[in-house]
Amino acid sequence: MKSFxxxxxxxxxxxxxxxxxxxxxxxxxxxxxxxxxxxxxxxSEHPALEVFTADxxxxxxxxxxxIIPSGETAGAREAGVVYFIDRALKTFFSEALPVxxxxxxxxxxxxxxxxxxxxxxxxxxxxxxxxxxxHIVEDSERPESGARRLSPxxxxxxxxxxxxxxxxxxxxxxxxxxxxxFVGWKAIGRDPSHGFSAPFGFYDKDYPGWQPxxxxxxxx
Amino acid sequence: MSRPMVTYKTxxxxxxxxVGSGAAGGxxxxxxxxxxxxxxVLEQGEYLREKDFTHDETKIFVQSLLTNKVNTHPITxxxxxxxxxxxxxxxxxxxxxGGSSVHFTANFWRFxxxxxxxxxxxxxxxxxxxxxxxISYADLEPYYTKVEWEVGVSGLAxxxxxxxxxxxxxxxxxxxxxxxxxxxxRGCRKLGYHxxxxxxxxxxxxxxxxxxxxxxxxxxxxxxxxGAKSTSLSSVIPMAEKTGRCEIRPNCYVSRIETDKxxxxxxxxxxxxxxxxxxxxxxxxxxxxxxAETPRLLLLSASNQFPAGLANSxxxxxxxxxxxxxALAFGVFGEQLNDYKxxxxxxxxxxxxxLDPKLGLYGGGGLDARFDFTPISFALNGLPPDTPKWGAxxxxxxxxxxxxxxxxxxxxxxxxxxSNSFSLDPDVKDAWGLPALRxxxxxxxxxxxxxxxxxxxxxxxLDAAGAKTKWSFPVQEQQFAVHLLGTCxxxxxxxxSVINSDHRTHDVKNLFLCDGSSLVTSGRGQPTMxxxxxxxxxxxxxxxxxxxxxxxx
Numbered sequence: 001m002k003s004f005x006x007x008x009x010x011x012x013x014x015x016x017x018x019x020x021x022x023x024x025x026x027x028x029x030x031x032x033x034x035x036x037x038x039x040x041x042x043x044s045e046h047p048a049l050e051v052f053t054a055d056x057x058x059x060x061x062x063x064x065x066x067i068i069p070s071g072e073t074a075g076a077r078e079a080g081v082v083y084f085i086d087r088a089l090k091t092f093f094s095e096a097l098p099v100x101x102x103x104x105x106x107x108x109x110x111x112x113x114x115x116x117x118x119x120x121x122x123x124x125x126x127x128x129x130x131x132x133x134x135h136i137v138e139d140s141e142r143p144e145s146g147a148r149r150l151s152p153x154x155x156x157x158x159x160x161x162x163x164x165x166x167x168x169x170x171x172x173x174x175x176x177x178x179x180x181x182f183v184g185w186k187a188i189g190r191d192p193s194h195g196f197s198a199p200f201g202f203y204d205k206d207y208p209g210w211q212p213x214x215x216x217x218x219x220x
Numbered sequence: 221m222s223r224p225m226v227t228y229k230t231x232x233x234x235x236x237x238x239v240g241s242g243a244a245g246g247x248x249x250x251x252x253x254x255x256x257x258x259x260x261v262l263e264q265g266e267y268l269r270e271k272d273f274t275h276d277e278t279k280i281f282v283q284s285l286l287t288n289k290v291n292t293h294p295i296t297x298x299x300x301x302x303x304x305x306x307x308x309x310x311x312x313x314x315x316x317x318g319g320s321s322v323h324f325t326a327n328f329w330r331f332x333x334x335x336x337x338x339x340x341x342x343x344x345x346x347x348x349x350x351x352x353x354x355i356s357y358a359d360l361e362p363y364y365t366k367v368e369w370e371v372g373v374s375g376l377a378x379x380x381x382x383x384x385x386x387x388x389x390x391x392x393x394x395x396x397x398x399x400x401x402x403x404x405x406r407g408c409r410k411l412g413y414h415x416x417x418x419x420x421x422x423x424x425x426x427x428x429x430x431x432x433x434x435x436x437x438x439x440x441x442x443x444x445x446x447g448a449k450s451t452s453l454s455s456v457i458p459m460a461e462k463t464g465r466c467e468i469r470p471n472c473y474v475s476r477i478e479t480d481k482x483x484x485x486x487x488x489x490x491x492x493x494x495x496x497x498x499x500x501x502x503x504x505x506x507x508x509x510x511x512a513e514t515p516r517l518l519l520l521s522a523s524n525q526f527p528a529g530l531a532n533s534x535x536x537x538x539x540x541x542x543x544x545x546x547a548l549a550f551g552v553f554g555e556q557l558n559d560y561k562x563x564x565x566x567x568x569x570x571x572x573x574x575l576d577p578k579l580g581l582y583g584g585g586g587l588d589a590r591f592d593f594t595p596i597s598f599a600l601n602g603l604p605p606d607t608p609k610w611g612a613x614x615x616x617x618x619x620x621x622x623x624x625x626x627x628x629x630x631x632x633x634x635x636x637x638x639s640n641s642f643s644l645d646p647d648v649k650d651a652w653g654l655p656a657l658r659x660x661x662x663x664x665x666x667x668x669x670x671x672x673x674x675x676x677x678x679x680x681x682l683d684a685a686g687a688k689t690k691w692s693f694p695v696q697e698q699q700f701a702v703h704l705l706g707t708c709x710x711x712x713x714x715x716x717s718v719i720n721s722d723h724r725t726h727d728v729k730n731l732f733l734c735d736g737s738s739l740v741t742s743g744r745g746q747p748t749m750x751x752x753x754x755x756x757x758x759x760x761x762x763x764x765x766x767x768x769x770x771x772x773x
Contacts, residue, residue, distance in 0.1 A: 210405075210416070
């Protein structure tokens with residue numbers, strides 16, 4: 001995969017091929033500045049936490065990793081999702097903070113109930129984590145009326161909220177503070193380059209060009 | 221980029237104050253200032269430039285960088301007039317200089333001849349308040365051409381046997397075909413249809429000092445950071461400013477149109493960025509605030525003289541709202557399409573533009589092949605319904621499908637229903653203390669039935685195209701709109717319309733309306749091209765009236 005810098009060079013090259021020099025002179029510095037900013041945001045591996053305590057962050061990271069696990073390609077952990085969520089709760093997703101506070105408590109209770117010897121969710125084995133997480137998900141999907149809550153106290157929004165935030169943190173443009181080093185995009189096959197030229201994929205590479213349907217030029 | 225910018229005092233009586241700088245407002249500003257008039261454009265949103273645009277979805281979709289903000293501008297929704305409306309983001313529109321043209325997908329279809337005279341052809345339809353336009357396609361054709369050449373549209377003339385007549389080819393060739401376009405073309409042709417290169421308001425070649433598209437893939441919802449998308453911001457507004465007679469005044473929220481004792485408009489009252497109320501004086505006022513905010517502003521401008529709202533003697537202000545109908549089908553292919561690259565759409569099909577009456581359906585539509593997902597929106601909404609929501613299965617599906625998925629979007633008619641409307645909410649206020657926008661809407665049954673028919677055709681095309689997996693969802697009643705059409709309709713009868721064919725309100729001689737609200741019918745789903753053509757035509761008509769001295773007192 002290409003580095004961010006080489007992607008940026010390609011972008012510059014692409015623009016150079018299509019745009020006039022005057023336009024580049026006028027606009028390129030601003031684009032470079034924006035790209036540099038994104039680069040800085042993406043390369044800081046352990047930004048300071050602003051909302052979560054270190055303990056909470058460890059649990060949220062383990063939970064996010066249940067949604068997008070690590071494997072042959074990077075998962076939520078490598079993308080720095082927990083740092084994205086921390087910053088989001090400080091700013092544009094701040095209304096979701098109580099959902100996390102209640103949700104983390106519920107996860108701890110469920111972990112203790114199902115696996116009494118395990119001190120916390122993040123310390124559980126992968127199999128144990130999946131079992132606890134399944135309960136959290138089932139709880140989220142259960143109608144509120146009359147159902148026994150498997151994770152007492154959990155907000156029914158917790159799984160949905162965590163899922164949306166994890167997806168954001170994994171796949172957002174790094175300028176948004178997640179998707180560190182574009183690992184999320186790489187995991188889903190998205191080339192992190194800033195611009196592209198045709199052909200784009202398998203089906204258009206041998207396209208012969210548009211032709212009218214034979215004998216149908218005057219259909220109307 | 222430095223631009224000459226004239227500024228006017230609020231006490232200067234300029235020739236025109238235009239409310240809104242979007243698809244229509246931008247064109248009107250450019251045309252009228254070029255014709256020698258002094259113009260102030262009041263825009264509620266910020267003046268963002270290409271350098272401010274971003275691919276960061278948190279800024280675009282969470283913080284509404286480019287669009288209306290419901291925390292300060294709440295909207296309420298109800299399905300019928302006997303319900304109490306509840307707060308809901310029912311409407312999305314651009315709130316920045318350039319308006320909705322900044323974030324749109326850039327599909328730029330002309331309306332066809334039938335769209336202007338369909339009532340005469342098919343007659344009354346139960347439950348619909350159906351009418352012909354007072355102008356024809358031929359009246360608008362020169363202005364469609366002007367949009368294509370001045371704003372910038374890429375396409376291939378003569379490639380659809382269903383296209384209306386045109387006086388000139390497109391100024392630029394079509395954008396590159398995408399994988400979705402190739403497989404769509406294959407499927408359509410197997411079934412005997414006529415797919416063709418999509419006309420798009422995106423530059424395929426450098427033009428007028430603007431860069432060509434770099435195929436970054438962030439079109440729908442995003443501003444174009446290289447100015448290749450043909451927005452008002454990138455095309456006509458710089459021309460307007462260059463005249464030295466047009467001031468674009470951002471962050472100004474218009475609260476009413478002021479009138480004098482003779483019932484003439486004297487200017488626009490607005491809240492400036494410090495929330496102080498100001499009156500910009502003008503010889504004439506043009507509202508181009510979109511099909512929701514234009515009627516709202518007329519209703520907010522009620523007075524003793526105009527108790528039902530300004531220009532509302534017909535009672536038609538805000539009524540007959542048409543959002544266009546739609547349906548969507550998804551397909552996953554065996555090899556990589558990589559449709560995240562490039563503009564969303566590269567091929568469309570208009571075989572269903574006028575459906576056979578034997579089907580028992582009114583109207584018609586057009587289909588496009590597209591991929592308008594970002595990585596995030598794909599993960600949230602782009603996977604087959606039975607995909608795991610978390611874990612290795614979820615991740616595996618994302619990795620496999622992101623590069624192999626495409627959509628067929630069916631766009632179609634909305635019939636005008638009189639009770640479908642925008643009005644003032646009696647209970648909810650915005651952050652300035654003004655009554656909130658209230659949307660009342662329920663689809664005409666024909667539109668739902670037609671979209672179901674079209675959805676079935678889209679699934680057949682996916683089969684014929686060779687999709688390995690396909691799915692779609694039953695068409696449901698709409699509760700969210702981006703196409704805001706028909707709410708101050710044009711017409712010759714002042715009892716059944718709000719403006720005449722010059723875009724002048726029937727009731728106030730120096731008040732003009734031009735945006736989606738002017739439309740009489742909804743076309744087949746892509747209205748911006750027609751809104752801009754109307755704006756070019758309106759500017760000609762208004763200029764002629766002004767030069768004959770028929771606007772000033």
